[in-house]
Amino acid sequence: MTSTLEAPEEPATTPAAPPVPARRRRPRRLGLRDRLFLGVIVGIPLLALLIFVWLPALASFALSFTSWDGLSLSGIDWIGWANYREIFTNYPPFWPAVQHNVIWLLFTALLPTPFGIFLAYQLDRKIRFTRIYQTAIFLPMVLSLAVVGLIWEIIYNPDNGLLNGIIGAASPGTHIDWLGDPDLNLWAVLVASAWRHTGYIMILYLAGLKGFDPALKEAAALDGANGRQTFLRVVFPALKPVNIVILVVTAMESLRAFDIVYVLGGGIGSKPGMELLSLLITDNIVGETSHIGYGSAIAVIMLLVSLTAICTFLVQNFRKDKEEA
Template sequence: MRRSPSHAHPRPRRLGPGDRLFLALVVGIPVLALLVFVWLPALASIGLSFTSWDGLTLSDIHWVGLGNYHQIFTNYPPFWPAVGHNVVWLLFTALLPTPFGVFLAYQLDHKIRFTRFYQTAIFMPMVLSLAVVGFVWEIIYNPDTGLLDGVIGHDIDWLGDPHLNLWAVLVASGWRHTGYIMILYLAGLKGFDPALKEAAALDGANGRQTFLRVVLPALKPVNIIILVVTVMESLRAFDVVYVLGGGTGSKPGMELLSLLITDNIIGESSHIGYGSALAVILLVVSLAAIGTFLVQTFRKEDQ
């Protein structure tokens, strides 16, 4: 009886020296850069947060334990106003620019005329750096020759008034953030199955109901990305405030954690221990906020 020839499995090709070198470079260089520019400075900041150091010589480093954290929470006046302003920044960004960017994306997905022009115009601020955005809005808010005061016919010191300057900066930041969210959500809508919209329309759902009950739940991964981006943008806000605030983190009404860190680490009077402690606090808050949300989200999906 004749046996059918067995089909031998092909052996996996072994990597040659050139392939191994290529993989080592492709994987090793990004990992090395991540270690050198991210993890090592982060670990160094954690260590320095327990010391007192003016940044001049290593011999001036003195161990103070939790002294920096105790002083931040009890005797460091700008800290709590900065925390409050970061919370206001987060709430403003989450409640106004982010939903408005989603709204614009949903409208532009309807194939209206000049869609490409609108997308480009709205996304244009995102192409600019935050420093350039700050300079643009500094011209708009100028109390002498600014566009805004000329339009409303009143001379208002938008950036000098501690009751107005934070809101003025939030408008400038939201102008840029809206375009970013619009592009992210528009990319998600492009991959959305149009048959789901047609099924909802056949069931009698209007546009608003279709978006809230069909589109929004289906784009949950995009929603998670947008929420994470919004939280991170709010916590690490720096460039626009630095430019519009005149390069200081202690200007009344404009205190933010990122600016306090910069003032203490590279300011005129360096307090690297204080600045590192502030950086660690900001890192812990960021990881706690993002981690808690992601854990809750994936737990619900598993259930």
């Protein structure tokens, strides 16, 4: 009797079912209330920007080609490029104002800005009483430039001011007129402006340092780098976006300097040694003798210079970032 061993039958394998494609969620359509809400929160700022920024800028551009005393619309005379030719050739305060704006920019970029960065780096090292130091240094930034000007006007007072009292020059025969001397008044105003600008730069850079990866500092310390080398070779290059913001802010602050000079200079009418483009614009538009065409032409020149400098700087940096990527 022979028996055959039958191999066990393999279970039949069923083909795997094809994956069910996930349903794409249709984007939710905005209802009428959502559209109205977005229109309000976007439209109101755009409308305010148009009314308070772009329309006055366009009006200044148009008025720069006219001669108008600001009294009646019938007195507007179209004179073409005459205001610009007059400014560049026969308007004496213009070139000293340009020179003083350049001095303001260089002074702000070379002294208070690096000092603010230095303070931010030191306060980021978790020293004792950091909060107190931050508050004390940032306090001038909380005050308006007009209040800062009043404070420094008391300090610079030639008769009973704090500065002359400290250096022993408060007597009538030896006192120093810090704001009346054309050789000193611009530098006195620059010191007052730097007092406020330093705290602003410190806060901006301190915010950037808070987001910096501490592991990079530890790696640099393991490689033998000291504090100065770590900052210059590791921290400073890594905070390039913050550096760009600080440079743009410094340039804008230097170009639009007005409040503190207006207070320390005694109001409308630029003192010798204190001429700035912003003051020339005010003197010509709201001064005793209104030359709105001159003032508008200077405002257009100032706008073009600031836009050209800032846009060129930003385009170059963005182009470098694309090349590195």
